[in-house]
Amino acid sequence: MKKNYALLFFVGLFIQSAFTQEIVLKKGKIIDSIAINDTIPNSFSLYLPTNFTTAKKWPLLLMFDLEGKEKQSLSVFLSAAEKEGYILAAPKISDTVPLSNNMVRTSNVINKLVGMLPINKSRVYTAGFSSGARFANLVPVFLKDIAGTISIGASIANSDLLNPKRSFHFIGIIGKNDFNYTQMLAVEKVLDRFKFPNQILLHDEEKKWPDTAYFEKALQLFTLSAMGKKIVAKDSIYIEQAYKEDLAKVNNLKSSRKLLFAEQFMGEMTSIYGAHKNLDSLRQVQKALRKNREFKSMKRAENATFFKESILKEDYQYYMEEDVLTHNFNNLGWWNYQKTEINKFTASSNVYEKQMGNRLLGFVNALAEDNIDMVKSEKLIDEDALAFLYMLKTILEPQNFDYYMKIISLSSKNEDFGTALFYLEEALKKGFKDKDKLYGLPDTALFRITPKFNEVVSKYLKDSRYEIIEE
Incomplete structure (x- = not known):
């Protein structure tokens, strides 16, 4: 049975819900807090591309953020959605509620959108950053008919849950300086073994998030895959243009001596364009690169840092667990030494050591924060363990x-x-100057009236709120 959609005017789309609630959806603008319905209090944010029309069915990308920043998460993908032609939506979920509740909310949002917009139900995808990414790649595990996921800055949340009979398209976007990088490489092998279509888009920037070009590429990969599976009509011009751009990227990587990047990217090209064209020439270029002496040297150097990194990570995990359990404040000196060693790596002229140092710093910070969360989640909080972790x-x-x-x-x-x-x-020596925050700290009333407190504050912040009286 063919659906009849409301007439779309240039200024917006008016939709009458089953509960007589009129919704105005404007193109090219993020709309906040759209209610699922009168009986379900949860909401979502939505973005329709400026060229949206009801005359065709559209792919849908669901963005997830566990910190209540749905609008911000959508905004990152706006240019990609415009260029590649995707509807964006962000269900309101939270890490303070059970996973099952968030899955139900997500399912309700999908059903709402499919009922009110011309969504291609075979092209519903998920995406997220960091913790949002871990949730996003769980959605196709628990909900049917999710075609793929874009995981930015995080690997598969739990590879044990993957079911070869319910595959989905996985696209990982990760930097070589990100501590999740090595885990992403390991997950790629699992996905290959299970025959899940997958691509990993790498960048070597030290900043946490990549340029928007990576998001555009991810959506393009979904479109190319849909064409390969004949879910949408094959567009030979679109395919050739995408291939030409990717080939130019390979040549740029090779000319700038980023040979590991070039070889890896050619592997991803093979996996996505194999359904569209003969790739014998590309495979020959990749094969020749693998035999290149400089490439082999780079590969050995990177693998050596991977090995060293794995040993150090095991040490960090072991000693942190022990120190938290035993309240081993005496071992803070050892941790200070480890931080000094990591700093040497991050300052290294060797690019692979530098990347390893950045990954190690990210790893140990995340490990400490995870332990803080675990300690604080207990009914009876171990304050000595918490103090150690704060230190x-x-x-x-x-x-x-x-x-x-x-x-x-x-x-x-x-x-x-x-x-x-x-x-x-220590804080004042390092430049802390927020006097209002200092005087507003909980449980410090007695401390703030001590002569020593006011003496230190006067020394670094020129004056204190309490007079120092010498007897």
Whole structure:
């Protein structure tokens, strides 16, 4: 039975819901807080491309953010959605509710969108950044008819849940400086073994998120895959243009001596264009590159850092678990030494050591934060373990003053004013100047009226709120 859709005017789309609720959907603008229906309180954000029309069916990309930033997550994909022709939506989910509840909310949003817009039900995809990415790549595991997922800055949440009989298209976007990089490479092997279509788009930028060109490429890969599966009509001009652009990228990577990138990207090209054209010439170029002496040297150097990195990660995991369990404050010196060693890696002229150093720093920070979350999730919080982890974070992130403040607050609560004073002075030495935040710290009322507190504050911030009286 053919669906009849409302007439789309240039200024917007008016849709009458089953509950007599009129919704105005404007093209080229993110619309916030669209209710699923009168009985389900959850909502979602939506973006329709400027060339949206009801005359055809559209692919849908669902963006996920667990921190309530649905609009921001959509905005990152706007140019990609415009260029590649995708509808964007962001269900309102949260990490404070069970996974099953978030899956139900996601399912409700999909059903709502399919009912109100001309969605191609064979082309529903998910995407997310970091924790949102881990949720996004779980959606096709639990919900049927999700064609693929874009995982940015995070690997598969749980590869044990993958079912070869329910495959989906996985696209990972990851930087070589990201601590999830090696895990992403490992997951790629699992996906290959299960015959899941997959591509990994790599970048070597030190910043956390890549350029928007990577998001455009990811959506393009979904479209090329849909053409290969005959879900949508094959567009030979579109395919040739995409292939030409990718071939130019390979040549640029080779000319700039980024041979590992070039070889890896050719592998991804083979997996996506094999359904569209003869790739014998591309395979010959890739084969020749693998035999190149410089390429082999680069591969050995990178593999050596992978091996060293795996050993150090095991050490970090072991000692952090032990130190948290035993409240081993004496081992903070060892952690300080490890941070110094990591800093040497990040400052190295060897690109592979530098990338490894950045990954190790990201890994140990994430490990500490995970342990903080675990300790705080317990009914009876182990405050000594929490204090150790806060102190460790000041070593790992010496300019992140939040952790100094947390130690000052926790130590003051337990009337350990010596520790509180030490971390107060350390924060002030490193440039902390937020006096309002300092005086608003919980559990520090007694600490703030001590002469030592006011003496230190006066020394670094010129004046204090309480007068220092010498007897």
